[in-house]
Amino acid sequence: MTIKKDISQKANYLNNPEAKGLRSWIFTTDHKRIGLLYMYCMVSFFIVAVFLGFLMRLELLAPGEQFISAKVYNQTFTLHGVIMIFLFIVPGIPAIFGNFFLPLQLGAEDVAFPRLNLLSWWVYVVGAIMALLSLFSRTALNSLALRVGNNGTDTHPAIMIARSAITQ
Numbered sequence: 663m664t665i666k667k668d669i670s671q672k673a674n675y676l677n678n679p680e681a682k683g684l685r686s687w688i689f690t691t692d693h694k695r696i697g698l699l700y701m702y703c704m705v706s707f708f709i710v711a712v713f714l715g716f717l718m719r720l721e722l723l724a725p726g727e728q729f730i731s732a733k734v735y736n737q738t739f740t741l742h743g744v745i746m747i748f749l750f751i752v753p754g755i756p757a758i759f760g761n762f763f764l765p766l767q768l769g770a771e772d773v774a775f776p777r778l779n780l781l782s783w784w785v786y787v788v789g790a791i792m793a794l795l796s797l798f799s800r801t802a803l804n805s806l807a808l809r810v811g812n813n814g815t816d817t818h819p820a821i822m823i824a825r826s827a828i829t830q
């Protein structure tokens with residue numbers, strides 16, 4: 663019983679009195695915390711993508727246009743696919759499991775370049791936010807967007823996400 667109590671009171675990456683609050687998380691270089699940051703973000707983006715998937719399902723419930731135009735449907739479709747693949751599937755295993763478990767399995771203190779590891783998470787999050795903003799891009803991002811055909815799909819944010827996914 664005493665041993666159990668000692669372990670739970672020892673400062674660790676979750677329960678460290680010197681590293682509390684949001685700032686200590688988003689500026690951490692601890693591989694376990696970065697792994698968890700990826701996990702929280704990926705689950706959030708996954709929920710957004712599932713929501714877009716349900717929007718499409720609702721739109722396709724009956725023939726013809728229900729509540730979103732063909733153009734918005736195409737944007738929804740593109741973002742759903744891009745989020746699922748580049749923000750969820752591709753970085754999922756390397757970013758979460760690679761960050762959290764691999765150094766522990768190797769007995770290493772951390773990954774080789776902890777600050778670069780944190781920068782990678784920041785690039786991922788900023789790329790993801792830009793991608794999400796592309797749904798509403800009629801202003802700032804629009805001037806950067808490369809228009810393909812006439813379906814209103816902004817490929818620039820998609821390229822940003824692909825780039826951030828590759829930096830994992």
Ligand code: HEM
Nearest residue numbers: 712714715716718719722739740742743744746747750751
């Ligand atoms: C891990 C990857 C993916 C997951 C987990 C996923 C999940 C989902 C879910 C839950 C729905 C709602 C389905 C329904 O209620 O019937 C949906 C719909 C849809 N998804 Fe995905 N999706 C993924 C990848 C993709 C990709 C890569 C594309 C295409 C680029 C795509 C295109 C669509 C389309 C067109 C729909 C609407 C079709 C329909 O509901 O009949 N999905 N997806």
